[in-house]
Amino acid sequence: xxxxxxxxLLFMAFSLRRGGAERVTTTLLRHLAALQRYxxxxxxLEPEGPFLDQIPECVMVHGIGTRRIMPSLSxxxxxxxxxxxxxxxxNGFPINLLTTSLKPFLRSSPRLVLREVNVLDVLLRRGLSRxxxxxxxxxxxxxxxxxxxxxxFMQDDLRxxxxxxxxxxxxxxxxxxxxxxxxxxxxxxxxxxxxPGPHVLGVGHLAHKKGxxxxxxxxxxxxxxxxxxxxxxVGDGPEAESLQRQTEHLGLNDCVTLVGPxxxxxxxxxxxxxxxxxxxxEGTPNVLLEAIACGAPIVVVDHPGGxxxxxxxxxxxxxxxxxxxxxxxxxxxxxxxxxxxxxxxFLDVSHVARxxxxxxxxxxxxxxxx
Numbered sequence: 001x002x003x004x005x006x007x008x009l010l011f012m013a014f015s016l017r018r019g020g021a022e023r024v025t026t027t028l029l030r031h032l033a034a035l036q037r038y039x040x041x042x043x044x045l046e047p048e049g050p051f052l053d054q055i056p057e058c059v060m061v062h063g064i065g066t067r068r069i070m071p072s073l074s075x076x077x078x079x080x081x082x083x084x085x086x087x088x089x090x091n092g093f094p095i096n097l098l099t100t101s102l103k104p105f106l107r108s109s110p111r112l113v114l115r116e117v118n119v120l121d122v123l124l125r126r127g128l129s130r131x132x133x134x135x136x137x138x139x140x141x142x143x144x145x146x147x148x149x150x151x152x153f154m155q156d157d158l159r160x161x162x163x164x165x166x167x168x169x170x171x172x173x174x175x176x177x178x179x180x181x182x183x184x185x186x187x188x189x190x191x192x193x194x195x196p197g198p199h200v201l202g203v204g205h206l207a208h209k210k211g212x213x214x215x216x217x218x219x220x221x222x223x224x225x226x227x228x229x230x231x232x233x234v235g236d237g238p239e240a241e242s243l244q245r246q247t248e249h250l251g252l253n254d255c256v257t258l259v260g261p262x263x264x265x266x267x268x269x270x271x272x273x274x275x276x277x278x279x280x281x282e283g284t285p286n287v288l289l290e291a292i293a294c295g296a297p298i299v300v301v302d303h304p305g306g307x308x309x310x311x312x313x314x315x316x317x318x319x320x321x322x323x324x325x326x327x328x329x330x331x332x333x334x335x336x337x338x339x340x341x342x343x344x345x346f347l348d349v350s351h352v353a354r355x356x357x358x359x360x361x362x363x364x365x366x367x368x369x370x
Contacts (some may be wrong), residue, residue: 007364009038010085010110012076013093016049017204017297020174020286021091021117026051027175031353033058038360039289043079045072045095050263077102084108087364091115097136111363113147114141117283117305120161122209138162145363146357148172148341150284151306170359173310173350174284180342181293187267189367198332201296203287206237206258211301213239213279216246216256218324223255234259234268250349264365268292274332278324279303284310292316292335292343299324299331313346314339 001315016022023280024231025042033040033056039058042284044166044174047063048087055061062083076098080088088110090099103112116123124133141147141162147169149155185305191199204210212233222229231252233243246354247256263267265287269275278287284306291298300307311317316339318333345351 002356006037006039007086007360008041008083009360009364010041010043010080010083010088012043012088012090013045013101014092014095015044015046016051016055020283021115022049022051024115024174025091025200025351026054027177028353029055029059030166031175031349032357033351034222035357036185037357041077041083041085059155060154065075072098073102077291079104080106081108081359085110087111087113087360089113089115092117092138093140096144097140100117100140103143111145112143113146113148113359113363114144115150116154116158117281118142119154119281120157120283121304136163138164141168144168146170146359148359150174150279151309153304153306153309154283157304162369170355172352172355173306173347174286174289175349176286176293176347176348177349178293178340181266181290182266185266185270185294187264189271190268191230191232191271194230198222198226198229198230199271200270200274200276201234201272202231202233202278203234203268203291204279204285206233206239207245208234208239209280209282211235211280211303212243214278214301215276215324215350216243216252218327219256220250221325222327223252228289229255232259232268232272233257234262234265236261253312266290266294269296272296274299276324277307279299279307281305282307289343289347292339293347295335297332297338310343 011025013025030265032038033136042059043062043064045064064072066072068267088099090096122139124130141164149169155171159166159169164212202212202215219231230254244258247253269291275291275298278301279360281303288307298319302320302322311320
């Protein structure tokens with residue numbers, strides 16, 4: 001009897017520390033493992049992070065052990081040469097570049113599915129000249145069998161900026177496990193012992209691109225109108241100390257708290273009076289999708305990327321603003337149930353997993369085994 005053999009699928013990522021790309025990788029692997037369609041492998045440059053415990057036992061994890069370019073190249077080459085995957089799913093431009101540069105030297109010829117997490121302008125700010133980086137990026141994406149973009153904005157951005165074949169580009173929004181988030185969001189109200197608020201929340205990596213400094217700069221204007229307002233920043237990152245100094249400089253020590261990282265930010269989102277996304281640019285921010293899943297009132301400072309599409313498709317485009325100075329009272333109104341229903345229609349993890357499966361199945365070569 002002839003039956004189809006399971007395809008060998010290798011995921012490539014930096015690590016499984018906290019972050020949007022790491023959460024997407026973990027979520028997809030869990031759902032693909034449940035389908036038992038693929039022989040699943042995961043290669044991590046640094047095999048560590050809190051999401052590592054969530055990887056199913058059936059997924060073989062391979063630790064590369066270094067982020068340095070030359071050692072990474074040789075170790076990834078050996079893994080690819082020994083494992084001979086049918087499909088390599090690479091996540092993020094640096095690893096996309098490493099993977100595509102090795103493909104011509106492999107004895108096997110795996111199909112490459114690349115997922116990009118940044119808009120093109122960000123990809124071209126990596127220390128080399130913009131012209132050189134543009135050429136490198138063009139060759140990287142042209143070597144792929146498929147490129148997954150997190151929004152139509154990103155797809156158009158890559159297609160026009162790098163002159164890519166539109167048939168290779170696929171828009172798939174990031175997956176959201178609404179049931180798991182709803183369950184975790186049932187935790188106690190973290191603001192209950194800290195006054196009437198309003199309690200304003202920012203969540204994410206404390207880095208310049210996330211714009212938390214802009215929230216701090218605008219927060220005194222809210223305090224002038226609402227003296228009991230408090231701001232909570234959940235996350236860690238390279239700008240933690242500078243944000244603390246900015247807090248002190250603005251005289252906000254009594255009403256701003258840098259909470260630090262949290263394995264479960266969902267109770268913070270569910271009970272917040274306002275969730276603020278002040279990023280300077282994004283692909284499609286997972287933290288926004290999770291805040292929508294928690295039913296939080298949201299305000300977004302306009303920026304390039306897929307955020308506008310998400311807000312449009314959930315009926316909340318009016319919550320996108322040019323700056324935070326107005327602190328409009330309508331921002332603090334809870335969104336209608338239709339916003340969550342619209343979000344489920346295109347973000348639910350089962351729906352997104354089927355979209356990924358379609359891309360992976362299309363990329364995978366057909367094999368038969370006795």
